[in-house]
Amino acid sequence: MNLDHLLPVKSFLRTGKTWRLHTCARGYMGWSLRCRKLFLHPSLQPKHSSQLPGLLRFRTVSSLPTTLVDPSRPSLFYHLLEAPTPISTDLPAYAVSMLDRPPREAQSPAVMGWLPAAVSSEGGEEAGLRDFTENPKFLDVLHQVIQKAIEDGKDERLSAEAMQLGKGWMHVNDDRNLPEMGRISRPDDIIASVRVEGGEILPKTYNPMPTYRICTTDGLTTLSKGLEQRLLEALRRIENY
Secondary structure, three states: OOOOOOOHHHEEEEEOOEEEEEEOOOOOEEOOOOOOOEEOOHHHOOOOHHHOOOEOOOOOHHHOOOEEEOOOOOOOEEEEEOOOEOOEOOOOEEEEEOOOOOOOOOOOOOEEEEEEOOOOEOOOOOEOHHHOEEOHHHHHHHHHHHHHHHHHOOOHHHHHHHHHHOOEEEEEEOHHHOOOOOOOOOHHHEEEEEEEEOOEEEEEEEEEOOOOOOEEOOEEOOOOHHHHHHHHHHHHHHOOO
8 A cells, every 4th residue: 555645744643653544734634444553643742741640731732623534535524622522521532424514512413433632641552443432323313314215215225135135134234344245244334134025125124233333444334325415414404504
């Protein structure tokens, strides 16, 4: 993979020797979900570490871009939240969203989840993917949107899969890691299951998969174009725009 565009001096967070989560000259950010170690950007380093035996005191986050766009997936946005946040009372965080505007509330259902924007202790304590916290409110909206799309018969791919199956249980899969023909997705990539009879989906049998995860090593929730558009419309209604 070509890493020429990943410039350490422009980076926001570093992953070991490779800079993955970064801001470039135009204010964009790229995020590799395979990263393991995240380190403080210089602008968040404490002013006087000798005065901070415990929790770090951070510079103001107002000088950082308040909204960043993932260049590898322009439909994802990272909105900077000052402390307190849903995942910390003392440290800033990023609200990950499919909307380009910051959420009205940090715990808005329009937020997919939260990512730490800094580590919390002196001496290089590391934060990583284990610290991504998904928003259960977003997950509820996701299920509502997909179930309504099935009721309306508006997702052509799901309808085609039901026709092909004919009868039985069918999985609603996340597009980030679609299985090969005849194979089953991993549990964390199966959004829900539905019953099919006579080549048609029975909407009332929609059953959310408890093992589904918004964030995995293959990325964040990814839907078909039709479902994504319906989800965006629902999220915009939540945020009143």
